[in-house]
Amino acid sequence: MIRAFVYDPKTKTSQSGGEELIEMWKQSDRNIIWLDIEGKADEHDNALLAEFGIHPLAIQDALRPRHPPKIERFQQFLFILLRGLDADTNGINSGTIQLSCFISPRFLITRHAKPSASANWLFDQLEKDPSLIYDGPGALAIRLSNRLARRYVEILLELEPRLDEIEEEMFKSPDDTLLAELTGYKSRLRKLTRTANYHRDVAMALRSHDEPLLADSLVHEIVDLYEQIERTQTLANMYYQICNDLTDGYLGMSSHQLNRVMQLLTIITVIFVPLTFMAGIYGMNFEYIPELGFKGGYFVLLAIMAVVAVIQVFYFRRKRWL
Structure with a gap:
């Protein structure tokens, strides 16, 4: 599925639709387009990316199912690869998707194999308030990245009440299902920590380098992006330690009961x-x-x-x- 949003800075008009809007975008050098490509890669999508001048190596990285998040500057565009949560996210036990962003002065192309809640959210916001694209494709990419980072924080904060419940249940009626649940949380939190480490490197690169494709007015949003990622990392580490402590406590209580x-x-x-x-x-x-x-x-x-x-x-x- 391909959806597009075209904006004309001169007339301040915008339009959302599908692939047909690419021709409208080509009619003027002033026009800006956001092209969101969803689904498994095919020859048509690859040809479309090549038509926009995307480097073959960037396309190759974007289509890999498992590639660490990264940021890379090409001659004509900026390539940012992130790992976001899929649209079917249900708390900490959620799946992830590769979200590729190709940023140039006139276009933003996003690519993901599965539905992205972050991309859906930004597209809905853009249809309600087209002024979000006034600062250019770079502003859209940063806001998309910000939304992606905030979703990690949200699912982590949802985990805290459950950990409190597990702690209470352990003292009332210890059960092996609690240990299995904690083990699952620890595994997921390790993956989140690893993802947050990659995202932090991307955010640090955005903070420390002057990027012509990103307006100076975005400096605070980039700082906010870095802080959200850092908070994700801190929460994931903290909750992992809590899960580890609860696991040790459960094993200690089980050992004590066995000793009795x-x-x-x-x-x-x-x-x-x-x-x-x-x-x-x-x-x-x-x-x-x-x-x-x-x-x-x-x-x-x-x-x-x-x-x-x-x-x-x-x-x-x-x-x-x-």
Whole structure:
């Protein structure tokens, strides 16, 4: 799917539509276009990118399913590759998509294989308020990147209440499903941290280099982009540490419970050792055992066994082992 938004700076008019607007854009050197390409790559999309003068290596990087975020300056355009959240994001357990941005003085081309909530949001905002494109394609790219970064912060903040619930549940009714859930969160947070590291490098490059395609008025939005990415990194690291602490706490509680069970079983075994010893002596098959002739011997032995068991229980309780 290809959608487009064309703006004429002279007449201050704009129009949204599809691929047919490319011809309208070509009619004047003043016109600015945002071309958003969605879906799996095909020969038509590649030819369209080549028509706009996109370098073959940039096209190759944009079409790779797994490529780290990057920023690269070509002679005619600026290439920014980001990793965003897909449109079906549901909290921390969300998928990611490659979002490529090709920025030149007259066009912004975005490319993603799956629907992008960030691109959809910006396109809707642009249709409501066309003035967002007045600062040029670079401004749109920065605002798109800002929205992408904010979505990471939003899903991370949604995780905090769930971690509080897990902490409470661990003390009430520890369960292996909680451990599995925490392990899943740790894996996802590691990936988010890695993505945030790449995004931070991109934002730092935008901050530290004077880019002619980005207006001076965008300096605060670029700083905000860097801060959002840095916050994403900080939150991901913090929540990973919380998950790690909760996992250690759960394993510690499980180990403590196991130790209590083993302690109880050990005490029961210790109590029965002398009783088994006495039962074993009088259960031997010798022909002559003097005590066997004693009329009340059976009851005396039971009494001795009971006294020994009570003494042991009393001793264990006094030591706080029971």
